[in-house]
Amino acid sequence: MKILSAQQLAQADQATLKSQNITSDELMERVAQLVFERMHQRLNGAPVPIKIFCGIGNNGGDGLAIARHMIQHGYHVTTYITNCSKHRSDDFLKNYERIKDITKDWPILLDCKDDIPAIDNGDIVVDAIFGTGLNRPVDGWMADLFEAINATQAFTVAVDMPSGLLADTAQPENSAIIKADHTFTFQTPKLSFFQVDTGDFVGTFEVIDIGLDPAYINQAQPIATLITREAAQNIYKPRKKFTHKGDYGHVVCVAGHESTMGAAVLCAGAAINAGAGKVTAYIPNDGDIIMQTSLPEVMTLLDDDDHALSDIRIPVKDYVMCIGPGIGQDDVTVSAFAKAIKYQSSPIVIDADGLNILANKRAFLKEVPAQSILTPHDGELERLVGKWNNSTERLEKAKELSKKYDVILVLKGAHTMTVSGDHVYINDSGNPGMATAGSGDVLAGMISSLIAQGYEPLMAAVFGVYIHGAAGDLVAQSYAHEGLKASLISNFIGAAILQLFRNPEASNS
């Protein structure tokens, strides 16, 4: 699913008015009707007090139109206008008149801190103050109002976006933002919904298709793409009947150190579980028994050193290298790593200590083959690109690194972002149970496995990340977040691929 910028959405809005020959007021009415229907479906006429806060732009106009529908359906609605600017939009003013025609009274105007109404924990708050038109930080009494709303337990529903949140530009520190429990967002989700410093303000969210001009949406270059189940289905490559293991590639996992052989086992195991034809683990000599007893399907190549990797020689043709899980940073290993990546000419996957070595010895970055995949968590990313002040800057720094060295970055987190030049793919599967030791090793093995099977590196990363999260989601259904561990994610890779094509209704029955 495309993620468009606030500016693109405003253009889509204009294109829609033209192509569908409707007025902006009619579009606002359509939007309000769609939000109202969803709220009505859930509330089912409940006599709960609903407090709708409306700004004076089009987001406020939406709020007023939603309020009107709710009042007409017998809901207990109080409508407030936050009188925060002299510039009232035309469609706000039309809806301001219309609601008065129904209630025979004007909505309550809020002008200062003293006007902020009491909000009870049992109320429902609808936030229609600011949407994509926010153009400066919220301050003064409006910030006090946001704080008052956030301080209550009242269930808060945001219209299009939580007010105070920017859609796709850097959010200033300590911004006043309404913390929504649920957000009805229009046409496409916004980039800030997926960023670690802003995503929590959105609560759960629902994308409402408001019927914006398909021609505009189709040609628009998205600022990011959300990888949903449907997107993952389209990337999957089914196997052909007359094939053999040679068709599914060979992964060599260069991994492990005396106290971290588990990382090598997890990485190689995930490479096998994700479908590679053959997997070899290149490990310190003492790791042989551990690997061979843990994973009978995996072959081993042993380093001369018992405890660490000291000289990585791989006498095998045509393989995909995955290097880094649990290798440590002993001096011998750093030199061996440099030599190993220098001899690679096709894309490899670099994770964990492989990334830390690259951060310490930046000259090695030039030796990384084009289109290789680097899979940093935020600690590793910071070592590679330096500190950032906000998520927008984090993403910009990652794009720069990706372009400078022609590599693909998998920025791991709650919504893992795969960055290739200016293209960003945001993952929509996974859960907090996956924040557990070794789950990154599993991901690195999976992505290498997919490259070995013929997926282009970028698609291997995007699809691998999705299936990794989906496997984690299946594990969580039986083991809860707490019981989820890395080896279980690996064991559920096949189930996650099956689940991609299972009819969700059939699987519930």
Ligand SMILES: NC(=O)C1=CN([C@@H]2O[C@H](COP(=O)(O)OP(=O)(O)OC[C@H]3O[C@@H](n4cnc5c(N)ncnc54)[C@H](OP(=O)(O)O)[C@@H]3O)[C@@H](O)[C@H]2O)[C@@H](O)CC1
């Ligand atoms: N495109 C679509 O798909 C569709 C969009 N639709 C809806 O329109 C929404 C966008 O509406 P919008 O452009 O009128 O902007 P909006 O968010 O109401 O805010 C602008 C107002 O706020 C003010 N203001 C801003 N910052 C402020 C601050 N910090 N503190 C105080 N004031 C501040 C600013 O005032 P000014 O800067 O002029 O003084 C201006 O008056 C969008 O989110 C969606 O809900 C649908 O109806 C149809 C389809």
Ligand SMILES: Nc1ncnc2c1ncn2[C@@H]1O[C@H](COP(=O)(O)OP(=O)(O)O)[C@@H](O)[C@H]1O
């Ligand atoms: N809150 C979360 N929600 C979804 N996925 C998560 C969350 N936290 C971590 N993950 C995923 O778990 C994995 C953790 O990787 P990493 O930090 O490298 O672990 P390790 O180094 O222990 O192997 C990543 O794929 C990341 O996206």
Ligand SMILES: [K+]
């Ligand atoms: K809002």
